[in-house]
Amino acid sequence: MxxxxxxxxxxxxxxxxxxxxxxxxxxxxxxxxxxxxxxxxxxxxxxxxxxxxxxxxxxxxxxxxxxxxxxxxxxxxxxxxxxxxxxxxxxxxxxxxxxxxxxxxxxxxxxxxxxxxxxxxxxxxxEESLYQGLKEALKFYKDTDTPGRCFLKRTIDMLQIEFQCCGNNGFRDWFEIQWISIRYLDMSNKEVQDRLKSNVDGKYLMDGVPFSCCNINSPRPCIQNQLTNNSAHYNYDFQSKELNVWQKGCRKxxxxxxxxxxxxxxxxxxxxxxxxxxxxxxxxxxxxxxxxxxxxxxxxxxxxxxxxxxxFVETARSNLNIIKNLGKSNQINAISGNEDPNMDVPTADYGPDNVPPKQIPTASQPELKVLYEH
Known part of the structure; x- marks a missing residue:
């Protein structure tokens, strides 16, 4: 139907x-x-x-x-x-x-x-692509003199300003990487030397973030450095909700x-x-x-x-049969194509004495012609 x-x-x-x-x-x-x-x-x-x-x-x-x-x-x-x-x-x-x-x-x-x-x-x-990509991009934020990476700082800064975000998962991601280039550090300064020596990898790590992380809605001037040190700033609590950097990570x-x-x-x-x-x-x-x-x-x-x-059932069954027949025909063609005409045919086991049965003699073509005339 x-x-x-x-x-x-x-x-x-x-x-x-x-x-x-x-x-x-x-x-x-x-x-x-x-x-x-x-x-x-x-x-x-x-x-x-x-x-x-x-x-x-x-x-x-x-x-x-x-x-x-x-x-x-x-x-x-x-x-x-x-x-x-x-x-x-x-x-x-x-x-x-x-x-x-x-x-x-x-x-x-x-x-x-x-x-x-x-x-x-x-x-x-x-999400996985953004997580890995942002993680690598933050590491190269400081490489403004390296070909192929010199525009990453501007890209990340514009990203954090436009989307009002900071870091990959949050602003604390900046604490784990060196985002200030060596050329802008005073290597004769004892504080800088101590920070470089205190890290196993010899990186200049600090609890600070780039300027693009600053929350423009904050009533006080932006605090970028020593974010976790309450005593470094007047009337400041880094755990409060009024923190003046963006809380949302850029990945999110x-x-x-x-x-x-x-x-x-x-x-x-x-x-x-x-x-x-x-x-x-x-x-x-x-x-x-x-x-x-x-x-x-x-x-x-x-x-x-x-x-x-x-x-639907009949249509599916007929199409399945067509596919099966196509598969069988392909197998037959493959088998027939692989047959060797010179291949020896195995002899059958005719019995305990292995004696073939008697064959019926066939008449030749002239004999058949004579019989047909008679």
């Missing part, structure tokens, strides 16, 4: 073809939207590429860009097909092409769904920023997937209805359209 069978008159078939022609052109626009969303996300991630360790985070924008380009091509072709399907004579040109086109469009629509789901499942991968701030963008993009892509699925369903109905018209031979007659000619 056909699945979701609908009866179409000639007028309904013509209207369906016209509506699908318009929807396919709208789908071309949705393809451009997918491409634009992927390009926007790629630019946003690329703008802070040096703060990310894992390059696989580009998989989502790359997929959206590819799906957007393919959507424009497929829907442009679908518009041409639906426009010609309103005429029975023109449908003959597309009859053999319709089923492969629908199958390809189905897999393409599935890729759109995968792209939407990837926007929601990428959070953990993005960037993660929230990108998550919000990807959730919005994922919702848009999901809506586009539902729209593409409805267009694909309409094209399937139009294909089956027009094929039934050709079988009947009367272009003005009514015809049935359906999604599947048989039930």
């Amino acid at each position: 056909a699945v979701l069978k609908v009866k179409f008159t000639k007028n309904k078939r013509d209207k369906l073809a016209q509506v699908l022609w318009i929807l396919n052109w709208i789908s071309v626009v949705t393809g451009i939207i997918l491409f634009s969303l992927g390009l926007f996300l790629k630019i946003e991630i690329g703008s802070r590429n040096e703060l990310m360790a894992n390059r696989e985070v580009h998989s989502v924008p790359n997929m959206l860009i590819a799906v957007g380009v393919i959507a424009c091509g497929i829907n442009f072709l679908g518009g041409k097909i639906c426009y010609d399907c309103s005429d029975t004579n023109k449908f003959h040109r597309w009859k053999l092409f319709m089923l492969p086109y629908i199958i390809c469009t189905f897999f393409f629509t599935f890729c759109i769904l995968v792209g939407a789901l990837m926007c929601y499942t990428m959070r953990n991968e993005l 701030a960037l993660l929230e920023y990108y998550t919000q963008i990807m959730q919005s993009i994922g919702l848009t892509v999901l809506i586009i997937w539902l729209f593409e699925l409805s267009v694909l369903t309409g094209v399937r109905y139009l294909q089956t209805a027009m094929e039934n018209v050709l079988r009947q031979g009367d272009p003005d007659s009514e015809s049935d359209g359906w999604l599947l000619e048989n039930s």
Whole structure:
């Protein structure tokens, strides 16, 4: 029994073809939207590429860009097909092409769904990439004279000012790294020498943060050095909530920023997937209805359209049998191709005495001819 069978008159078939022609052109626009969303996300991630360790985070924008380009091509072709399907004579040109086109469009629509789901499942991968990338970037904050790293200080400072964050997980991350270059330290100063000697790795560590960590909403001037020393500053308690540096880590701030963008993009892509699925369903109905018209031979007659000619179980069983038969035929071809014509055939074990049975003599061709004449 056909699945979701609908009866179409000639007028309904013509209207369906016209509506699908318009929807396919709208789908071309949705393809451009997918491409634009992927390009926007790629630019946003690329703008802070040096703060990310894992390059696989580009998989989502790359997929959206590819799906957007393919959507424009497929829907442009679908518009041409639906426009010609309103005429029975023109449908003959597309009859053999319709089923492969629908199958390809189905897999393409599935890729759109995968792209939407990837926007929601990428959070953990993005968080790990930001954690490792920011951790390395903070170490190179002081290397303003090193080629390839000279702009990291500016990048991190602008990041902390824009997103109102400090460090990777928090402001204490700056206590664990040397973020002041040696060229700006007075090596003859005893305090500097003591700090360098007190550390196993010979680093200049201190409980201070860069200026970009300062909270602009703090009522008092920014305190960057000796953040954990209450006696070094008047009326100061570093454990209070009025600490004048940003409390949020930059990893969390960037993660929230990108998550919000990807959730919005994922919702848009999901809506586009539902729209593409409805267009694909309409094209399937139009294909089956027009094929039934050709079988009947009367272009003005009514015809049935359906999604599947048989039930889901029967369709799955028939497709499984086709796959099994293809596998068996490949095995037979492989076996027949590997046979050696010169290979010796093993003799059978005829009995305890190993004596072959008596063979019936066959008549020669002249003898058969004589017998036939008599």
